[in-house]
Amino acid sequence: MKNILFFLFTLITIYSCSNGSTYDEEINHFTGKYYKSKYTAKKNGIITQTIVFEGTCEGKSFFEVNEDYSVTLMSYSSCNNNPVKSTGTFNKGSNSITINNQLYNITFMNSNLNVIDSYAELGDIYEVTTTYIKN
Numbered sequence: 001m002k003n004i005l006f007f008l009f010t011l012i013t014i015y016s017c018s019n020g021s022t023y024d025e026e027i028n029h030f031t032g033k034y035y036k037s038k039y040t041a042k043k044n045g046i047i048t049q050t051i052v053f054e055g056t057c058e059g060k061s062f063f064e065v066n067e068d069y070s071v072t073l074m075s076y077s078s079c080n081n082n083p084v085k086s087t088g089t090f091n092k093g094s095n096s097i098t099i100n101n102q103l104y105n106i107t108f109m110n111s112n113l114n115v116i117d118s119y120a121e122l123g124d125i126y127e128v129t130t131t132y133i134k135n
Contacts, residue, residue, distance in 0.1 A: 030090065034113040034132030036061040042127045063097070063113060063132050065090050071097050 036059055041049040053059035057079035064072045073086040088099035090106075097104045097115065105116045111134040118127045 030092065030108065031065050031067055033135050034063045034065070035059060035135055036130065037112075037133045038131040040129045040131070042129075044125055045127075062135075063115075065113075071099065073099055 036053045039051040040047060057076055060076045062074050069090045071088045071090050074083040076083045086099045088097055090097050095106050097106055107114045113132040115130045
């Protein structure tokens with residue numbers, strides 16, 4: 001009986017330690033550079049504006065999510081190669097990024113990082129989504 005209990009305990013211990021993702025697998029899913037691809041603005045759920053950045057100077061802008069959950073945003077507004085650098089943190093638990101004390105909701109879909117800013121004004125609901133593609 002003791003051998004059976006020991007065997008069962010060993011199996012449960014091995015299974016529980018090997019089941020699920022490790023820290024390295026989890027963080028590797030999110031880490032990397034995400035280049036600015038598209039901007040979509042909605043008013044009350046209806047798309048009002050879409051801008052595609054691929055092949056433009058602003059398309060060189062990127063978010064970099066690091067293994068320590070720090071985030072760097074390099075933002076190019078022109079082709080002068082003088083980006084604005086901002087730093088912040090990625091909070092996996094709340095799916096958000098904080099940069100310069102501003103909180104942005106995010107989603108990861110396929111190889112995309114979507115940065116979402118929502119607000120209400122005069123009874124209308126606005127949502128701006130900027131999509132970044134992982135490279």
